[in-house]
Amino acid sequence: MKRIMKWVLAATLVCGASVFTSCVDNSTDNPVVPEPGVPAVPDHFINEALMDKTVKPGDDFYMYALGTWFNSHKEGDRGYMESYDAINTNEVEKSLFASDNPLARHLVRNIEAPAPSLNEDVKAVLDYLDIQKPTGIGMLLTEIGKLQDKGLNPIFSKRVDMHMQSHSCQEIVSRGILTQTADYYLGSKQTDALKSYIKPILTAIDNVADPERTKAEGYEAELEERVSAILAEEQLIYATAHGGGDTSDSDRQGLWNVRDIPEYIEAGSIARSRATRAGGGVEDEVTRETLLEAFHPMAGAIFDESPAFKKYVEQKGGITTVLKTMDNCYDYLRYYAVMSVSNYMKARYVGQSEGAAKSIIVAALKQTSPFLMNKLSADVLRKMGQAGADRCLTMLEKMRTVFRQRLETLDWLSDATRQEALKKLEAMQFFVGVPDNLSEGEFTLDEGNTLVEDALSIMAQNEAIRHNMCGKKYEQQIRTIIDYEIDYSVQNAFYNCEMNCLVILPQFISEGMFPADDEYTQYVVATVFAHEMTHGFDAKGAKYDKQGYLRDWWKDEDKAKFEAKQQEMIALYNRLEAYPGQPADGEKTLAENMADYGGMTLAYSLFKQKKIDEGLQGAALDYACQEFFLHYAKLWLRYPTLDQKKSLYLDVHSIPQNRVNGIVTLFDDWYRLFNVTDGKLYLAPEKRVQIW
Known part of the structure; x- marks a missing residue:
């Protein structure tokens, strides 16, 4: 069922836990002694064990960065963030079955009861x-x-x-x-x-x-x-x-x-x-x-x-x-x-494991009433996102500053349009993690209900609770709308045009996904935060003003330039492939590709400036920037089957491989850092579309 809230989905980010923590011993038999005051440059990359250096970066940077991992895994294996998603989802599910909340205990009893025909x-x-x-x-x-x-x-x-x-x-x-x-x-x-x-x-x-x-x-x-x-x-x-x-x-x-x-x-x-x-x-x-x-x-x-x-x-x-x-x-x-x-209907799950059937039913409950499940899982979700919430908010504000600076210096925007864009950026609200107190609304279930009767009762009560939103302006109830409509347990982030706000859910700021002691991973995950911020200025988001009203705030000449840049972006992705024999659809994926570009631009700019401020220069700075690009590829690590690729093709996001290969080709630094002077991905400098 299509949800009534049309949230901009960041993407299903997928990956493998074993990859997330992978690293290579930096010791060598004959270490190079750097000059005093000059940072040492490692002689290999952190995740070099994943790389396939027989692939030219200019032909397929994704496989250059990750090819060895693919060669040692099979289609359908969990990728990078998929594994953390499985771990965190399992943690939330376990908390439900261990809860002493009366409503949770009622549902668990019916889930575990013998299956009716x-x-x-x-x-x-x-x-x-x-x-x-x-x-x-x-x-x-x-x-x-x-x-x-x-x-x-x-x-x-x-x-x-x-x-x-x-x-x-x-x-x-x-x-x-x-x-x-x-x-x-x-x-x-x-x-x-x-x-x-x-x-x-x-x-x-x-x-x-x-x-x-x-x-x-x-x-x-x-x-x-x-x-x-x-x-x-x-x-x-x-x-x-x-x-x-x-x-x-x-x-x-x-x-x-x-x-x-x-x-x-x-x-x-x-x-x-x-x-x-x-x-x-x-x-x-x-x-x-x-x-x-x-x-x-x-x-x-x-x-x-x-x-x-x-x-x-x-x-x-x-x-x-x-x-x-x-x-x-x-x-x-x-x-x-x-x-x-x-x-x-548990009779449908004959032949499946008890654990698999329970997981499907819990997932169905989240779809039937995200609000109910948010209430039942609030404590574990708050704990999951607690460690990273402040760091995430700090990162978002820093990227807002970078975005502001870029808007102020863009040479293709007139001052009138620039000022409107700056107003929208400043008005954008950030919601990170789970609030201390969820919105009002209570559920009750009759003791004699079967599981399907519970589901029908929850549907009716959920719709009645949602009527609490009727007649109120969005800006008066943003958090209520989020609480009612968004499943806080999923691994995702969202931007909403009509409320000019973005939401980062707890999984994204969990210690595994957003680790305090892994700066590279922090900043590449921040590309997703910035991706959401950029949705406010993509092909669709740019039609809404700072308050979320559908209003044209663009000067005609600026709009024409903006639309021309969109056509360049469409052409860039049309040259890629979604799966064997099927060209990618640059028009369908335009808004998400623009957000990917904006996310990478803001996060990479922030990361590089941080390293410069720390005193890195020359080879040491280049190494750090190379690691950023390689970690960015790792972020999108996924090994879909052909059927999954065909399904992904129907989505508004590009397939994982293209989210990497399409974006890196727009950055001059990438060409220099990886010595790309030709290849299937190569774009001449004048073809590297620059938007934000």
Whole structure:
């Protein structure tokens, strides 16, 4: 399910713990004695054991820095940060199972309880939600409205979202919200896999609700038709969510900027108060009026006025154009309900280890309610990020200073645009780690609940708690929005355009990831912090002002220069390869590539100046800078399989290898430090795009 908060995802940073701590003994039989006052220059690199010096840096710097590691590992092995992610995630999970919090103990008991059969879990869902078979469109919309009140949004949605025009959180009526599983399969063009997921759910529903149906002649053929109808509805919702377009297994272009903040919501305020749902009485038509009558949105709610949603309403949300019959619509509502909690159905995990099943369920809880899991894991997460929080904030402020200095001296910006950019930079807020006190909101679970009933209850309570944000300006509740919407346990960092703030989560500032005694690792991890800062000035972030309003603060001539530089960046990445036979997509990955460039620029500038201030010069300074570039490559160490590379290609981030090879070629120092004068990566000086 696409999250309502459109956070700019920094990336899934991956790596291996054994690599993180790897080093080479610096002792030699005949050490070189430096001149007095001149720092000694080591005769090899810290992670030289990872390097493959048979590869020319100018052909593939990533493999030059890491090739020996790849030669001794296999596809799918954990890379650099993947290992720390696994360690830290396991620590959070263990804390949940050891917690004495009553809510945690309740969930753990149900997670560890014997697995019900699939049919038993499906029956629990259907009984809990009591979905009635609709006799017409009006009754169908009323049933959808009842599910919306419980945190489910099939066909049409009504939920709290960020509304740009009012710069506040509001309840918004729009198209349905896909379950995460359906969104994943459609996004990765695996329609057959989604069909194979839909079929057993429908079969289980029939086994519970109408077992005689499954024995009837022609059941399999009928089932296939029902599965196809549900698949077509999922495809329609997916296409509408992405502004329209093909969702078949053919190649698609331009549908994958999933990190975008929703510009499609236009002002369309609904002046009405929340009413008690009486059921029935809604006309058998899909219009704005019938949707509002059925869904009972709260005062100040917003109706989606986007062209994509208008077209969706014209298509009746697929009710008469795709699903076509009330029987199929009934199928869809029940399928959607079961699919929404399918990760809690332990019968699915037969054959998997108990530990793997528990981890999947805990991950599902984090997706269902990040806020609940933040509350249950707050102590261990605070402890995890405690050591690095102050160092991270100090580093961020230093990089803000470097960014300010660069903005002040850029020769392609006019003074008017420069001043607006400086104002935005100064107004940017940093949120690091977990706050001492999380926002208000409590959950309760009935003692007799099954695990799937717990999940459904959590969904409903989570949506009710999120209504606390309604009607308030973003700037009045930034921390609340973060607490409610972001899973603090993940290994990531985020920037939000509409609030002009960045968030660094605890894993990134844990002692392993951001070690106090490893300066090189500190500064290359800081490239990610600076990456987030630069998102405020990338192709999308630059459209928002210092308060997070969508406002054009650029002089026309500056905008033209900025867009020309973006085209250069696109061309730079188009020459790289995503996987064998597939060129990289520089346009799709533009914003993330710009942020990678900005992150590297700020962190490297800060690192190099620090070394100069410490008195390093000549060969000693060059060695330190070489180590920075090599450690930067190590940061992105990952060994994806071909299927994983194909999946990564669909993302808005470049693949790890290109995040290194594409960026280093923009730095004159890299060419000099590694003696790059030719090769596949070589760019002539005039081709090395310089932005910030």
